[in-house]
Amino acid sequence: MKKIQDMNIQKMFSDVVYKRGLKYYNRDLVSNLIYDRNFNIWSAVVKGTDDYFVEINMADEEKGSMDVSCNCPAFDTFGPCKHIAAVMIEISNSRIDNPVKMSRDYSTTDWLMNSIASLTEYEPASEITLQKIPLQIDYYCRWEYEKNLLLELKVGETRPLVVKNVKDFLEDLFAGNEHYFTKTFTYNPEIHYIESQDWEILETLYAILNNEKVYFDRAIHRFSDTPDRSVIIPPLTAKDLLRKLSERDFTVKTADGEFKDIMVTEGELPFYFDLAETDSGELSLKMGDINSITYFKHYGLLFAEGSFYFPEKEQLPIIEQITMAASNNKQLPVSNEKKDDFISQVVPSLKKIGDVHISESVSNEIIQLPLKAKLYLELQDSQIAGKLSYHYGSHEIDPFNGREQVDDAIIIRDVKKEQQIMNLIEHANFHYNGRELYIETDEESLYDFLFKVMPVLDKYLELYMTDEIRKFFIEQQPSPSTSVQLESSSNLLDIGFNIDGINDEEINQVLGAVMEKKRYYRLKDGAFLSLEGEAFDSMKQLFDDLDVNQGDLQDGNVQMPVYRGTQVDELIDMPKQYDPAFRELLSQLQSPEEQVYPLPDNLNADLRNYQLTGYQWFKSLSHYHLGGILADDMGLGKTLQSIAYILSEPGDSPHLIVAPSSVLYNWKNEFEKFAPDLQVTIMTGTPAERAEMIDEKRDMDVWITSYATLRQDIEHYQEMSFQTLILDEAQYIKNYATKTSRAIRQLKAGRRFALSGTPIENSINELWAIFQVILPGLMPSQRKFKQLENDKIASMTRPFILRRVKQDVLKELPEKIESVHVSELTKDQKDLYVGYWRELQQEAAQSMKESGFQQNRMKILAGLTRLRQICCHPSVFVENYQGESGKLNQLMETVENAAANGKRMLIFSQFTSMHEIIIGQLEELGIDYFYLHGKTGSEERVKMSERFNEGEKSVFLVSLKAGGTGLNLTGADTVILYDLWWNPAVEDQATGRAHRFGQKNVVQVIRLITEGTIEEKIYELQQKKRELIDEVIQPGESMLSSLSEEDVRELLSL
Template identity: 40%
Template sequence: MPYIPKKQIRRLAGPTVYARGLDYYERGYIKGIQQQQNGTISKIKASVQGEEMYKVELFFLESGEWEDGSCTCPAHSDGMHVCKHMAAVMIELASLQKPEVSSFFSEPVQKKQVSEKEATSSLRHFFMDHFSGRLTTVESIGEPMRAEFVLQFFSDYSFVQEKYFTVQLRIGVDKLYVVKNMEDLFASIRQRSLLPITKNFTFDPTYHYFKEEDLQALKMLEYIVRNQKWQKDGRTASFGYSETSARAIQVPPVAAEQMLERLTPCRQVFVQSATRNQLVPFMVKEEFPGTFDMQQADEDYLISYSAVSYPPKRISLTSYYIWNDRLYKIDPEADRDIVLLFHMLMDTPQGRLPLSSEEVGQVYKQIVAPLEQNEKLEMTESIRSSIEEQPLQAKIYLDKKENGLTADPLFSYGPYSIHAVTEQQTPEDKAILVRDTKQEKDILQFIEEAGFHWNGERLILSQEEDIALFFLDILPELKKQADVFMSRAAESTFIPPETLQVEAALDPSMGWLDISFETSDLNEEDVFHLMKALKEKKRYYKTIEGGYVSLTSSWMKNLQDLLQDTPVTEENTENKKMRMPSYKTLLLDDKTRESAGWNASATMEDLIRHIRDPQTFEVELPERLNADLRDYQKLGFQWMKALTAYGFGGILADDMGLGKTLQTLTYILSERQKNPEAPPFLIVAPSSLIYNWEKEAQRFTPDLKIAVIHGTKPQRKKQWSTYEEADVWITSYPLLRRDEELYRGRVFYGLILDEAQNIKNHLSKSFRAVRRMDAGRIFALSGTPIENKLEELWSMFAVIMPGLFPDVSKFKQLSPDQIKQRIAPFIMRRTKKEVLKELPDKIESSLYCELNKQQRETYMAYLERIKAETSQQLKEGLSSNRMNILANLTRLRQLCCHPGMFLENYTGSSGKLDELMAFMKDSKENGRRVLVFSQFTSMLSIISKAFDEAGLSYFYLDGKTPSDQRMALTEQFNEGSADSFLISLKAGGTGLNLTGADTVVLFDLWWNPAVESQAADRAHRIGQKRVVQVVKLISQGTIEEKILSLQDKKKALFDQVIQTGESSLSSLSEDDIRELLDL
């Protein structure tokens, strides 16, 4: 393997670089040395670890002499010097030449051993260089070299108008000497070896140094030489090969631009004159050489170049030209047209280009004016005086013929007009008319894009769709650049939307909105077809008379949105009217109603104002209302009355505890006083709340006659016959389902659906039973109109306002924003934070509980088994195993509460129960009254036993508690009986008013945080005088922490559609399950 003696390495690299290379060698940073043979050249490849892994290549001649090398590190980017990585590989090669014992049984020879003196000396240099900040350089101790570059330019016989050049070099200190072989000079610099230039001068690279600007030019020349040499040897090169003598380096065209840029800052650069035997100083002017001339010859104008006999020549593949031994650098972008003109003139036989006055006018702005501005054009005063420069005024004349739409484009400049196609000018004149060819081209491009074609006489557009799109898309843009004149026939072809007179009228009694087109441009059949075109989202409609109506305006698009769920038939477009449900009025945006040609009836404007701002709907509170309504409750009452006045229903979605029941009873009383002979209202509520409604009605609206339908079926039948005089019927969802036949044929004035989430499933029996009720006005009450998914809203509005949404499959395609836009007028939502500034704070916190030892062992055993089962079940498919998976998740949640809930032989306690008992003891001592919620009645049973043993007084309520007892227990608790109330989350989470409590404990987490919020609001509601503390008990390190995290991630759906600040939890997905169990 070839190598370099260490003495030579030290000389090549210098002491500092050598010391660093030695350090790398001793640390073992060199990896994977390989040798490759390529003809007479031997290549050594290696990798060296530095700040990153660098690739080193060393080249040796057949004689073993080192020729060249390279490294991918930044320090070797100049390609001129040996870097520390190259030095390290050279030292490694040198060390490999030491005799080694090759016997299999011999002791291994230690590699990389150097003398202590050598290593110490090298490292000493490295230490001082690195830490002292005083690197010894040639510049500080040596002598500067002068460098003189001489360029000689030659004609390229392949391209007679182009040149290439060579570079020769003279160097010296006081006197300059010709470098006879530049390759030797570069080798001397790389290898740090002496190079005799003459008998009197020897170049010493360790002593002599070049100025930075000269060094950069030399590096470029060295690159060129190396590339040419490598290409000869068959290796990769950056530049194309060109023949070079030892003394004069021929610069290849691809490197010429960079070479000239490197030479520009050098102080001594000369050009060998092409006409004189002398050197001319190298100068670069940034302009195009020479001048142009324009003369008149008869009716034409001749443009020529001033130095046609000896024109400038371009230096191949560069932006440089040489002329009269000087270099000129052009701007390829700014001077592009001038350069093109020059080359065109050089290609003509006499170096002249004849142009007519019209042609000069057309190229004036591009060529003539820039040449004049740069003082590059000579012309006579008579030519200059004949130039007419006026602004362009484009005119387009449109007409309608039997075979299509015609266009006549004219370009006017002052008194002159030119036809855009025929170029005919009037008046005819020999003046040079300066034309704005760019703008002319842009205008003609619009016309061409429209599809106009020249039929020999005029431009014509024949296809129906092309004519429509011209008026829709191109004409508005064309009008920005030209004056457009239309004949009456052409004007009648296009009917702008703003010229259509539209009447929008409302008939609340019939529930219809009529959109009428009061215009002679459309007949009754047109209205039908125009509406169909809108519904099909077409961009234009062609009338029966042949006119085109744009369907792309903003109000047309708004009307298009209204039509999506409305069938377009000949029946609902009679008398030039489009009839649609009146609620569509609220989907008309302000921009549409303010559009030109739109006229909205007073009734329609009243509807929009009253629904958007119910305060503007003037209505008195009913007489003998036994309550003082707060302002927001009056607003809710006005909103319900306004919706009723216009035949709508809605959802009162106020926060729990804000008095939805009171607002609704006020509304019912008002309607009964207004229409005492009308059929009764029907209130449908959960079984647990029917008596709450009765009590509240007796309290606030004692004039209302209330009939509660309950008991056995015979009892209910009897109640039916005796309740004919009632103002309000109250029943439950389960009884409504059972009594569906009894309700058939019965008409109610209004229907109130309390806790309307009971009909959220459109496939349920409750939904079907409620939807069959015949009632003129329907309102839903729900603090959580969305509990899990958006389809729940569809179910509610399918009952309240049938037709507001399309069928379920199309509803799912609507975005949350589209849904929100439709429901916004029909949902009123206020939170406690917004309207009850005087309501005491609700302080929410989480109390983390440790599982005790026995409980944790049990939990972990079940967790591992359930994780394995669930992983397998998910592979088989979530849909087929959902019930099993959810049952297993419930088991884990029960273990967090108390293993004894389902393990009969469990004798231990529960960390969470122990924490609850300590909390209850502290609460009793501090006089706090507590509601304890759990979704598991078996857990409530365990808690009740613990309370009994501790002597804590409490009430108990679950789904088995009769409705009448619920009211009695609530009243007793609020009056001060018992310290606490144990409540099933499902049975007592809604409808109870328990303001006697000031503390709420959520013993276990529920998937839906809205249900937990409802439970907390049993205490935090109107009438509460104290701060309410809500505490969630969470078993640390268990699935309950995962549920809490999942709740936080699932709060976007309600926010998007109803109102910011609430939350909802979608059904558990596979990803949710994997997250809960860390699968």
């Protein structure tokens, strides 16, 4: 610790403060010196006029700084004071090399009690009270030629003496020192006291002197024989200081004498003006006794006859001009030619600062009438010429040459309005050639003048124009409107764009100008049609949003696919007219729950209300040859709703269902259960056998195939035309560029529907890819799509996405309770984890620095996977690992407790080698289990599910990806997610296997997370991604993409 003893204290203070601190130290006025070792703080009490508490905080001494404080008035104003100096000198001279920690609490309390007690007012005992002598202070204000206010003091007991050096006096005063005046008088703080009002004034003067260099260089502004006896009052403090001085013995010295009883006012100013007519008929302005008024420009104040005046801010410019004008003349003559201007401009300003008396003869000549401005316009070759005139009753004024004085009338002109008009004339690019105003006009400038400038001018003056100019205007500016018809024969929308008064010959050209975002269109007769304003802006936006160009127009009409119907309705923001067929389309797309398509009689199921709405949605879209995405939450019966729709659509060609291979037989079983009348086949077998089936099974009602099989067989489907295409788990085609997606797009189908509880797993582009299959043409190009706002995408897709979540539609569905169970790494695990963590951090940071994230993405993700595997159990990839796993121990304890309480469990893990470890533990405990993995056949999956749901065995161990879709495992009431997946949607699919329609028990979902590891950060990342689907289906505020460089940096704390 650098001790205060080692510091050069003298350099830390000014000479004056240090000397006074040394004086206090020598007088032994420092007491209660205490050091707190815990906080490295010194404290002490210094006796002065009062007891002052000083604290010196050395906590930041290593950074070369310390904090000091004192509760004396000087510290508040000027900073480090003599009391602090005294304490530091006391510390430096103390013999405490290693001060012992002392309890600061009691000493501080004692000091506070003494200080508070000293503030308590007691009635003095007259027989023992030492009566102090009041100090009389007189204040004198004067100014010199540059009009800086100077303040001087006289101080004494009965006969005040001149303070020859104000700064020295004030320094002694605030230091508590004596100050010598003469042999007969010395100020002594022990015997003299100063009243509180004087203290306030003296404190202000002391602050002014200490900061004087901020305002003035005193050598420039002082020339007196005794420069130190005065203080220059700065403008910033003048008003407050003069108010305080006016309540004391305050004298103002001027060239005209001395004034006492000084007043400070913000009220009426001391100006008086008299306007009269001379014998010659001119006007004369007398300005009272204006030379007795002193104006202090820098202060913004006046002095007159013993009073200081503080005018309002807007009065100051007028005062400055008047005082300058009056410096040479007390009386100003006004010529006849200037009467109007003087009365209109000068007199109103004079009234703002004082009284103005106008003689009766002048008043009788004044006319005050409203201004009428007139502008006459005519066309001259390539110019518009104008004549501007001002009219006050019968009096006409040329604004450029004034008015001809034909009588004695004095017109009070509306100067403000005249100036506004002249500003408008200048802004309109009018020029004056000495005779008239004119504007050079090309077509663009002419349009601007007619439609921008003239409407503004019309508010301020009367416009007159020749017929040549009037022909540029359409009598009534037309407004656009639209009409929409649904052509049932073509299933196309016919959108008509109409503009009142525009004939069929020009409508396409006008609409083309709108598309090109032109400001106007010049009609064949020469008139301008303005294309600006809200109505035309809405039309421009409509063309942009619908991607309509001029080539699409025919006689003002454009045809669009029917799937644009709701989009067109939302985008049209102008008068519109719809035919009944289009209104019916909107009703069906916007309110499917209100439709009344009958259910098939041979459907072997009772649909819930939300499922009935889903069926109506299918039928409404199908009616108009449209498709969509059924995005219901997992377990709400997307399969059943699809079967009901297919059953209602008999036809000559089959319906095609494409699904993951793991759920093909599940679909077939559901058809047999709910629609046994339909003939259903699964396209399975060798490629040759499937090719034969494609030729022979064309009379079947429903074909079911997998994505992988379809991709291989796509050439055999080229000649097929399906009634309906249904894509189950449509996230399989979320990548537009894959072979599977390309194969699906080659299929011919009358209607196309996608089923997916997670149409967006990572990126909004996945939604675009799905719509490219089910409704090609609805979305713009991928490049434009990426530029769309989320709410725009939501508006575009809303009629074609139906999404319901469990909590909204299945009120009777048992509760799902989610919890996180946290485990710790064992010592062996932790050693491995920390080693891999550090190695991955270094490698990732170096790799991304050298070649960027994308080039090293897979390598980094592989490293992250290793960290996750160590959390699960190091044996997943570390050979001959002999230690334990904290998470596995926690799992087996949870399984034992759950089994003992009759719970039936689904255990999900994404690592096959982890399954083997868990199986070994289950067998040791004698717990029966089912095990479903990626190689489990489709039929076997269904059988295992049914057996488990019927009560066989208590554990169903399943791969997260293999069991995430197509399983109904409502026999479980506990779901354990052993390890976390990057994408929470995959986990939700897994938990949805148990928490779905048919579940009668409360489902508990347990996530196992290892504390202090990457798993905690993955869990945080999941919470962000969970909001992504709602971003478009239910628009929100943010947008996430797949695992990004930022995510990786956060996971690795880079």
